Amino acid sequence: MTVYDLSKNSQFNVLTMPEPEREINGVYIGDLLSWVMGKAQYDNVWITIMSNINVIAVASLSDVSCVLLAEDVTLDNEVLSTAKQKGINILSTPMSAYDAAIELSGMI
Amino acid sequence: MSEVLNFHFNVDGNDFTSAGQASIQIKKNLRRLGLDPETIRRVSIAMYEGEINMVIHAHGGEADVNVYEDRIEIILKDNGPGIENIEQAMQEGFSTAHDQIRSLGFGAGMGLPNMKRYTDDMKIESVVGVGTTVTMCVNL
Ligand SMILES: Nc1ncnc2c1ncn2[C@@H]1O[C@H](COP(=O)(O)OP(=O)(O)OP(=O)(O)O)[C@@H](O)[C@H]1O
Numbered sequence: 001m002t003v004y005d006l007s008k009n010s011q012f013n014v015l016t017m018p019e020p021e022r023e024i025n026g027v028y029i030g031d032l033l034s035w036v037m038g039k040a041q042y043d044n045v046w047i048t049i050m051s052n053i054n055v056i057a058v059a060s061l062s063d064v065s066c067v068l069l070a071e072d073v074t075l076d077n078e079v080l081s082t083a084k085q086k087g088i089n090i091l092s093t094p095m096s097a098y099d100a101a102i103e104l105s106g107m108i
Numbered sequence: 109m110s111e112v113l114n115f116h117f118n119v120d121g122n123d124f125t126s127a128g129q130a131s132i133q134i135k136k137n138l139r140r141l142g143l144d145p146e147t148i149r150r151v152s153i154a155m156y157e158g159e160i161n162m163v164i165h166a167h168g169g170e171a172d173v174n175v176y177e178d179r180i181e182i183i184l185k186d187n188g189p190g191i192e193n194i195e196q197a198m199q200e201g202f203s204t205a206h207d208q209i210r211s212l213g214f215g216a217g218m219g220l221p222n223m224k225r226y227t228d229d230m231k232i233e234s235v236v237g238v239g240t241t242v243t244m245c246v247n248l
């Protein structure tokens with residue numbers, strides 16, 4: 001499944017999707033950035049409620065395929081444009097991290 | 109045949125929003141050199157953790173990345189407060205980060221352990237009141 005495929009699900013809203021063809025191979029859930037950098041795998045969807053600018057750097061360095069903001073967390077415009085510029089896909093969902101992971105599990 | 113490529117960065121200690129620029133730039137440079145993605149990932153995450161530590165704990169510093177034929181060396185040098193007990197700082201979960209930093213998602217006390225795990229060799233030299241130098245090495 002690609003990030004584009006994920007974006008077709010009505011539960012997931014695209015905030016920015018500069019790299020729609022990125023593959024999705026699994027999920028990592030976490031809000032502590034060093035924890036994410038230690039554990040998230042290449043091509044994972046990273047589900048979080050963190051939305052500050054450092055999230056973009058962490059997503060970029062961990063090479064996750066997209067950031068999924070749970071609980072309808074929103075992003076500042078500045079963060080959004082940085083994500084676009086750095087090629088980081090960001091989607092949001094009204095679901096909790098738990099429900100989003102279950103939904104993803106059925107799709108992967 | 110032991111040509112060294114050096115990349116040097118000044119890491120601004122006041123600007124939280126741009127923290128990580130050096131690591132992201134290194135990632136780009138290593139991609140251009142055609143290194144394998146897993147090596148690039150290890151080097152850039154280890155460097156980012158060190159870079160963020162310099163911003164959070166030491167008011168910034170300097171970063172050098174040297175690319176040798178057989179290894180990549182990352183040197184992070186600051187003139188911050190130093191680390192009193194390195195063994196304790198290396199433990200998972202140990203952090204002196206204050207609340208404002210924690211609210212940004214840092215302060216899990218996982219940075220130094222990540223740096224050790226993602227590199228083949230790591231050395232910390234620190235003098236309280238003088239500063240800290242972290243040297244990491246990733247074999248190619
Ligand atoms: N360059 C440095 N100068 C001074 N103290 C440091 C430096 N780097 C680390 N430390 C000390 O070591 C502790 C542990 O560092 P580590 O990177 O593991 O965790 P953290 O930065 O507190 O949290 P995290 O990295 O998970 O966001 C820090 O809280 C700090 O007290």
Ligand SMILES: [Mg+2]
Nearest residue numbers: 157161219220
């Ligand atoms: Mg740290």
